[in-house]
Amino acid sequence: MLVKIFKKAQPYLLLILASYAVLLNVNLYFDAQGLNLSPTAPLSQLLSNFINVITFQSHFLLVTLYIALLFLQALLLNQIVYNYKIIDKANGLTALCYILLSSLFSEHIFMSSAFFAAFPIIFAVERMYRSYNNNQFTHLFDIGFSIGLASLLYLPALIFTILMLIILLITRIFNWREWVVSVVAVIIPYFLTATYYLLTDGLGLFLENHFTKAITSVVPLQLDYLEIGVKVGLSSIIAAAGLFFFQNRFLKSIVKTRVFLTILVYLLTISVLTFLLINPFSLGPIIFLNIPLSIFGAYSLYNTQNTKLAELSHFLLFITLFIFQYIY
Numbered sequence: 001m002l003v004k005i006f007k008k009a010q011p012y013l014l015l016i017l018a019s020y021a022v023l024l025n026v027n028l029y030f031d032a033q034g035l036n037l038s039p040t041a042p043l044s045q046l047l048s049n050f051i052n053v054i055t056f057q058s059h060f061l062l063v064t065l066y067i068a069l070l071f072l073q074a075l076l077l078n079q080i081v082y083n084y085k086i087i088d089k090a091n092g093l094t095a096l097c098y099i100l101l102s103s104l105f106s107e108h109i110f111m112s113s114a115f116f117a118a119f120p121i122i123f124a125v126e127r128m129y130r131s132y133n134n135n136q137f138t139h140l141f142d143i144g145f146s147i148g149l150a151s152l153l154y155l156p157a158l159i160f161t162i163l164m165l166i167i168l169l170i171t172r173i174f175n176w177r178e179w180v181v182s183v184v185a186v187i188i189p190y191f192l193t194a195t196y197y198l199l200t201d202g203l204g205l206f207l208e209n210h211f212t213k214a215i216t217s218v219v220p221l222q223l224d225y226l227e228i229g230v231k232v233g234l235s236s237i238i239a240a241a242g243l244f245f246f247q248n249r250f251l252k253s254i255v256k257t258r259v260f261l262t263i264l265v266y267l268l269t270i271s272v273l274t275f276l277l278i279n280p281f282s283l284g285p286i287i288f289l290n291i292p293l294s295i296f297g298a299y300s301l302y303n304t305q306n307t308k309l310a311e312l313s314h315f316l317l318f319i320t321l322f323i324f325q326y327i328y
Contacts, residue, residue, distance in 0.1 A: 002096070003301050003310045009082075009090035017095055021071045024103035027325045028063045028110060040209040042193055043152040044113040051111070066111050074098040074294075076122050081295055084129045086260050093298035100314070101238070101290045101297070104231045104321050105283055114284035117154035120146040121288060124160065125267065128167050129260055137181050143167075144185025152189055155210060156277040156285060161186055163270045171259060227324050228283070234317060235286075238293055239268065241300045241313075261299075268292040 006013060039048055055061035074095035081087055081094045102109060109115045124146035131139035143164050151158035164182055172178065197206040271288035278285065301310045 003093070003314050004307065006092040006096045007302060009092060013092040017074065017092060017099065018071055020096070021067050021074070021099045021103075024099065024321060024325075025063070025067050025070070025106050028066065028106060029060060031107070039113045041113055041153055041155060042197075042206060042210060043149065044116065044154065047116055047153070062111065066115075069115075070099060070102055073102075073118060073122060076119075076126075077291060077294060080122070080126050080129065081298065083126075084256075084260055086257060086295060087299060087302050091298070091302060093301050094294050096314075097238075097297035097301070098290055098294035100317055100321070101235065101293055102287060103325075104235070104317070105286045106325075108283035109287045112284045112287075113154040114157075114282075114287050117150040117157045118287045118291065120150040120153070121157060121160060122291060124150070124164075125263070125291065128164075128171075128263055131167075132171050132256065132259060137178065140168075140178055140182045141185040144182040145188060148186040148189035151186075152193060152210075154284070156274040157288070158186075159274055159277060160270055162273075163266055166266050167263060170262065230320060231324070234320060235289070235293060238297045238300070241296070244300075264292040264295055268296075 005016070039045055051062070051065065055065060077098050078092060078095035082090050087093070124143045127139045127142045127146065131143065144161075147157065147160045147164060150160065161183075164186075165179075168174075168178060168182060194203060194206065197203040268289065271285065271292065274285040274288055275281075301313070304310050
């Protein structure tokens with residue numbers, strides 16, 4: 001029933017979506033163990049200090065802020081899908097999928113550096129779409145600068161530079177100026193940050209902390225292999241279903257939509273590679289995977305002719321989340 005409701009854009013969907021986000025993350029209000037908001041990335045340090053000030057170090061306010069930010073990310077992603085007509089008609093399915101998938105791993109991404117880095121990555125994806133058939137250098141600069149900012153929040157996000165270069169290859173005729181602008185844009189946030197630390201005699205500490213002592217997770221690593229296996233398995237099924245519909249409808253879509261969907265496939269692949277850059281292992285980068293997975297999930301739910309199958313898929317994800325968060 002919920003999938004059917006979210007297939008059409010209605011004003012009351014915002015209230016339902018907000019309630020849904022709270023419901024799926026209520027468990028965070030009762031689990032204060034393992035929080036460690038002491039990141040080493042420079043922008044994450046600033047954010048951590050700012051968050052501690054505005055929440056008065058209250059766990060209740062911290063969780064409330066997290067849910068509000070998760071809700072905002074979902075709305076931003078949903079708006080991108082609508083603005084660029086990846087799905088034919090306006091709906092709330094992308095936001096629904098993003099909140100559901102992120103809530104599956106909420107204990108691993110809660111107020112993590114990766115969670116905050118998702119904001120500039122989402123912005124970068126929007127600029128990738130906007131740069132299609134647009135010769136302005138500003139969009140390319142925005143993409144590179146966003147990735148640079150994301151990596152100052154969470155170093156493994158620097159790998160999305162590869163995605164930026166792939167986009168330049170598949171969507172544009174080669175122009176060395178565009179490549180220079182894009183790469184320089186990634187470097188500029190580091191240049192500005194290094195300049196600040198140089199002036200404050202902290203350059204060596206910045207380089208050591210950011211590149212050799214990066215904290216990749218805000219919670220101690222506690223992996224339940226059954227739980228992780230089930231959740232990752234369900235996420236993989238969503239990815240497979242999305243790719244199936246992508247392949248099935250690829251030639252039926254207009255060229256612009258094909259390009260946008262192809263970008264999502266590369267985004268999904270690069271997001272998986274972020275796990276290779278973290279030590280110790282963390283599930284924090286799952287938030288990057290949720291960006292393309294949510295769009296693919298929404299694409300599948302919207303285009304499937306079997307309404308019962310769509311509702312059953314959502315129900316299974318919801319029940320899995322409920323069991324592992326409140327019963328298991």
